[in-house]
Amino acid sequence: MLCSSWGFFAHKKINQLAIFTLPPAMSGFYKKNIEYLTEAAVNPDRRRYAVPEEAPRHYIDLDDYGDSALVNLPRFWKDAVEKFGEDSLQARGILPWHIYRVYFQLKDAFMIRDPDQILRLSADLGHYIADAHVPLHTTKNYDGQLTGQIGIHGFWESRLPELYFDQYDFFVGPATYLPNVQLTAWEMVIQSNKAVDSVLMIEKKLSESEGESKFNFETKGKQTVKVYSQDYAEKYHRLLSGMVERMFRKSIKDTGDIWYTAWVDAGQPDLKALITYKPSATELEMRRKELLLWKERTIKSREHENSEN
16 A cells, blocks of 8 residues: 555644643643654654555555454454464554554553653554544555546545645544553544445545546646646535544544553653653663563562451
8 A cells, every 4th residue: 555644734733633632741741742743743654665564554454354354353463363374464454453552662651751752652653543544544445446546545535634624623622541442443443444435435426427527737836736626625525424524533532542541551650751851871771671571570579468467
């Protein structure tokens, strides 16, 4: 899959707006770094052309697993590998499983209080969460290439948000704790996948009635490019009945929720201290080793005695 996800404009806005869902104990640190979190939202897309294993992290071709995929696909990576093998999974995309993996990495970064890693992983996580809300990231017909609709990917996730962003309501409420991040990630792609038929069929019918009038030419920088016309975009956007706005809003809310959940699960470390203090490399390495030892349980300790005894 070579199409950009949500478009750089939308990815940046989603990360930026997710910051404002966070509680005061987190928001100071995130707002202090809002420029980085906004700009770094597109880093995963840039890596796709330099890191071979990056591309499958952005999508999952659910239709490659048959009609029962939404019910029978294992929700956890270990179970999925046992059933299908890692190579097969990578070939069809690993988006929901990768969201869970990056959530764990972010939780670890919170636990060792590493500000650089917290920011890098938060930015990446926001990107993958947003990708999970794009219907065409859940199907092998990701750019309409199987139905004669090449270009619909960028049309839905880039041109429409850029044209109608100012009309959307982005008050999504405060971030809330998620009891199971992995299942939440699956709910994202399931809901997105249910919209695939509408995304494709509505555009197909509209295209048949509009013909070549759906395109015009616009100047972007020094180039003149063929694009979907604003009149055509308006008709398609209206026929989608608010779908793009709903997915955009959900991307913002779920990003804030998973950032917040990772912080809570890490013990709610003091992020305000990280606004002005950056731990040394030696200090961070010591914390990493402590975290690793804790995970491996290599150091035996006495169980807590019952206070009533």
